[in-house]
Amino acid sequence: MEWFAASDYWVTRLVFQRALAAVYLVAFLTAALQFRALIGRRGMLPVPRFVERVPFKRAPSLFQWHYSDRFFAVCAWTGCAVSAALLAGLDSLLPLWAGMALWLVPWALYLSIVNVGQTWYAFGWESLLLEVGFLAVFLGNDEVAPPVVVLFLLRWILFRVEFGAGLIKMRGDVCWRKLTCLDHHHETQPMPGPLSWFFHRLPKPLHRVEVAANHVTQLAVPFLLFAPQPVATAAACLMIVTQLWLVLSGNFAWLNWITIVLALSAVRFPADPPQVPDAPLWYVVVVLAVSALLLGLGYRPVRNMLSRRQVMNRSFDPLHLVNTYGAFGSVSRVRYEVVVEGTADDVPHAESGWREYEFKGKPGDPRRWPRQFAPYHLRLDWLMWFAALSPAYAESWFGVLVERLLENDRETLKLLRRSPFPPDEPPRYVRARLFRYRFTSWRELRETGACWERTYVREYLPPTRLTGPGPRA
Structure with missing residues (x-):
């Protein structure tokens, strides 16, 4: 043979x-x-x-x-x-x-x-x-x-x-x-x-x-x-x-x-x-x-x-x-990121203390340097990148993500790097905003220590709260 x-x-x-x-x-x-x-x-x-x-x-x-x-x-x-x-x-x-x-x-x-x-x-x-x-x-x-x-x-x-x-x-x-x-x-x-x-x-x-x-x-x-x-x-x-x-x-x-x-x-x-x-x-x-x-x-x-x-x-x-198979048949010229925030205020207003949720891999805090995760796959972080490209990519799941954050759902929070709220004190409102991100220059990195510079673009999701008496499935 x-x-x-x-x-x-x-x-x-x-x-x-x-x-x-x-x-x-x-x-x-x-x-x-x-x-x-x-x-x-x-x-x-x-x-x-x-x-x-x-x-x-x-x-x-x-x-x-x-x-x-x-x-x-x-x-x-x-x-x-x-x-x-x-x-x-x-x-x-x-x-x-x-x-x-x-x-x-x-x-x-x-x-x-x-x-x-x-x-x-x-x-x-x-x-x-x-x-x-x-x-x-x-x-x-x-x-x-x-x-x-x-x-x-x-x-x-x-x-x-x-x-x-x-x-x-x-x-x-x-x-x-x-x-x-x-x-x-x-x-x-x-x-x-x-x-x-x-x-x-x-x-x-x-x-x-x-x-x-x-x-x-x-x-x-x-x-x-x-x-x-x-x-x-x-x-x-x-x-x-x-x-x-x-x-x-x-x-x-x-x-x-x-x-x-x-x-x-x-x-x-x-x-x-x-x-x-x-x-x-x-x-x-x-x-x-x-x-x-x-x-x-x-x-x-x-x-x-x-x-x-x-x-x-x-x-x-x-x-x-x-x-x-195939990847990146087209390449984005501009980077957008969806930043998710929560507040404990009963009624959100201009001076509300909005606190940002930190994801493990996707850019958030401009001063936080990216980390190596591959070959491990951070699925939520990847889908958040698609969500920033177009809300259509997130129609089926983003609303549920917000609900789970409003509930301080333990399993959902495990997907994040850090929640700004204690486990027994969930936020009253959650919102999402779209930012443009760009890498800083050598000079900006030396002066600020930030690897990213971000600029507010628009509201992605208005302040949202749970409307029912209990969690929705």
Whole structure:
């Protein structure tokens, strides 16, 4: 079965699987720590309401059959435990079939979460993790050599991720073609990191180099993934360097890390492979059948990439087996932020003592320097960035967020860095205002110590209070 096995990629598979397990662990930890306020029974977009109107065939999930906050927590923490076991290499100690079954568990659990996560889980890296995680089931363990066809399909996903992102940029905002997008992007990206201020203040010629290098990496280098070694390894390493640059420049959850994991699957590490018997016939049949299915389904993302009306981050099936990816087809020139405030005054007025809620990651206090959170995903902070772009993005959940703040809801407050009100003294009114934010200059930073300068734009939500005798669900 020499045609089926890629023995030289033994170490590649080991590194890939352990890195993927680490990403799974972060994803499940994010879900376990945030779900109650976001999609729990009293969350902003409750799962029970969602499954009432969306049938199983459109959103396959364990939670279609049963939902409780306790059951969701069990699923999320089970995902953490299985991911940690895979990270420790438990699959290598099991028979082949059992190792495959173990890899299937986090995929099925995370699919169940994503398919009921609604707006909070509408990010491209959710589908990317599921697509990659499904293929990982068929990579095998120490009993067999890595299958050639699965390694090829992993490169095919990486090609679509990078090339699709390159195409959406060239077809989208004119600043990508003029090489000027990074004059703005480091400042206006969803969640800046601790080095974003310095990236933004790089000389403009270096910003042009950044964009040009990005175009080369996304539009030319992906084709080299299918070249003979060591060219494919060199191409994958270039992609890894690019992704690490993005890791340094901002907080993009685990998007960069899952892309790095994918790139590792194309790297051939210098090591002598151990001698293993031929793969059992049942394994060969299963791998080839699944590979044929995925190759057949792959025409849809290809058609999307070739279309002039290319779309980003869309799944073509409810199991997220094949998807289309892309990011930042357009780049904002101005950064807006929604600042949420509360007051204890019975009747708000011009002199009311409005106190600001502090979020963990999104900009707030101009003097507070951005922190590094990625690969951990602060879902509320990301959606607040979209809310600042347009209130339409927040129609389904922002009103409920305000209600929960007026109740001093414990789970909701856990999503924030700090509430200005004691637990037993909720605010009487909450309001939201829109500000324009910009990075300060070197001189302003030295004189004020503030990395941001903000300017009031308009009212986003007028002072609001609870109108009923008790909390509304």
